[in-house]
Amino acid sequence: FTQNEPNSVHFNDPKWSNMWYIHCNDRTSPCRSDMNVMAAWQRGYTGKNVVVTIMDDGIERNHPDLVQNYDHLASYDINGNDHDPTPRYDFRNENIHGTRCAGEVAAAANNSHCIVGIAFNARIGGIRMLDGDVTDMVEAKSLGIRPDYIDIYSASWGPKDDGKTVDGPGPLTKQAFEQGIKRGRKGLGSIFVWASGNGGRQGDHCSCDGYTSSIYTISISSTTEHGNRPWYLEACSSIIATTYSSGEFNERRIVTTDLRHRCTDSHTGTSVSAPIVAGIVALTLEANRLLTWRDVQHLLVKTSRPVHLKADDWKTNAAGHRVSHLYGFGLVDAEAMVVEASKWTTVPPQHICTQIPERQTSINTTGCSENPGQHVSYLEHVVVRVIMVHQRRGDLEINLISPSGTKSQLLAKRQFDSSNEGFRNWEFMSVHFWGESAEGTWTLEVTDTPSKLRNPEVLGNLKEWTLILHGTSEHPYQPHRDQDSHNGTLETPSPEEILEEPDVQEEKEEDEYQGLCHSECGDQGCDGPDADHCLNCIHFSLGNLRSSRTCVSHCPLGHYGDVASHRCRRCFKGCERCVGRRADECVSCRRGLYLNTVNSSCDHTCPLGYFTEESQRQCEKCNDKCQSCVRDADRCTSCNEGYSLAGMTCVPECTNGTFFHLEEMTCTSCHSSCRTCTGPGQEDCLQCADGFLQQDWGCVHSCSPGYYSGEAAGGAHHMCHRCEDNCVSCSGPGSTCVQCKDGYSLVSRTCMVNASCNNADEVFCEMVKSNRLCEKKLYRQFCCRTCLMNG
């Protein structure tokens, strides 16, 4: 903590005094200013001429705090396919996210409005791409908007953080990332900053998000004001650094711009951390425009610091970098970034060394020293690509141990991940080996801890794994750099300093039994120290006299607390939680059963009109239009009366004269000639309007030449039938021709080719006549005219 920095700058923005994470000019309370943003400003870096864009749900470009720095060239609306990224306004304010992120980067300073952005002189744009169907193509387009103009792309979104999703960039997005780092910023590489994930409460792990674990993205996590782990924080090995963000209710929050020209200090998850780093990287690029995408990552590794961030896994790797699965290399330090950047020499080219161990979990590598173009001696990102089959993915834990002995957890157990899909060429990434030597034996540890929900005898199978080492063949830093850090704050700690740290894993002394009863025991006392020694219970007793009873504060799953008798009683068969013993008193159901919310019972299937919601294991109502649905209320499989199924949506059955327009999702008028139709055109008629006759695929007022009017099949209405072949006009079906085409002659009201038959002698014509060939359509041109002319 620092108090009242004497040289601090003051701005007239109303929320400036609340921006504890940037400055400390509040005389009454101490604050954290150790991201050193103001120190970077005081060195003259405010983001001038650096362009940042926010890939999100749009940004409010006319917000008073954004309008000054708004850059239309750094903006695009992918959802609306135009150049205006203004969010879609609705009464629920769904699209606030991008505007909030944008303010954190580049809100104007000293304009008497709201806040001050980290890079308050940077250019800011928005790519509106989350307010619609997101596809691989939408993501790829977003990442490829003006790569030579935009320096930094900030994203605070990703696949679901529900603890059971494993998803990442598709083939186009992967290419877009690769193009960005190869060609963006005129070859220096686009900077992609990514929020690490909000699924802490769901036990999610950011290695299961292929965006934030990509080597091309800078993955940023969050810490609270007091350096605690926020409830939403996901751990993983690809996190590079951390910023402050919202924490518990008694800790201060982050302030930023909000939709409708407002300010907000409402809760922020990791979303705000990405733009904070985007802002700090903007200051850094102002200090040195020639930094490559890898230089920026090196700078973050080198300058971020553990400071007071609390985690029990801080370790020092063999290159001297302190790193944690929660915070990466620690809290970002803006001043250290700009100072280092201003004297930075670009790191040597990236080499990639790929090794596939043969049916072993260890591999001894030289770092591809035999191939100079691939030789990796000093590590940067390490990727492990895994093909693994497993019946319950969430039971897996994966660690990677470097030749230097650094152990990085690539994947932790995920309680909610019951998928049996395993991992199909999934790439795990770790930055924990940064700077270490690649050479030696690497070991992959896969631990399978069967949960009680699966058959423990069925084991998984690690089919293949690939070790992909990224780094340089020569030392990435010039020799003088290591002794050139400012104020000592950039130094990695000496071994002595590390030893002096308090051991956070210090063992606690165990309490010894001294005749006291267990805290769950009631007023009758106990005959031993444990909960099963109680003579009565404060809350509930579980079990029976034969199997011994124990006192518990809450009844376990499958039981409910009977307050009157202080007993845990069993729920009805199939109930996981209940409020009584009856079948209709269930609150949630055991696995494989679903709670019927209408009668509070547990069933194997849901009634018609309901679908099985797997995460809550309950029956939820389908959309009003659906007769039945699957997985989601709007994913219909059959429709109620008056609706018909189009894909998975129930659409109104349109009245006569209209058809259902798939694009506009409305009933749209048919062409005026149609009574019913499948589309707007004249050729889309199914039935004709009154006064029209169907002719081929259209409807006409009167039949065209070559057609005659007659009853349609079934006799319901009239339509135009085609006259016989070669007949220009006719009076009806069959031999009723009135006029023939050129080259044909009318013979017995039939059109016959004018050519005569050379060999139509008497015998031949007799054969034609006796076989009645001229009455058969197929033979009508078969010398008939010649034979008829000859009598």
Place this chain on the structure above:
Amino acid sequence: VSGHGDVYTNHWAVRVTGGPQQADRVAAKYGYVNLGQIGSLDHHYHFHHSRVVRRAAYSQKGPHRFIHMDPEVEWAQQQIIKPRVKR
């Protein structure tokens, strides 16, 4: 056919060499409209088919799918909705 609850859109990503005019021709042949290059990815084009349901649980059959077999088309992928959450 999707086995994972995927939702198919009426947008395709298609790789065609030979330039935008060639892409236009390929698109027209199967009833698509070429909406242009995908970001900065060379030879990759965004095709849209207005006669295919905008969102469907299945990849619908029909003549539009012949594009996948066209010798001018190196790669084509019907776009699937990827659930994304703001953090």
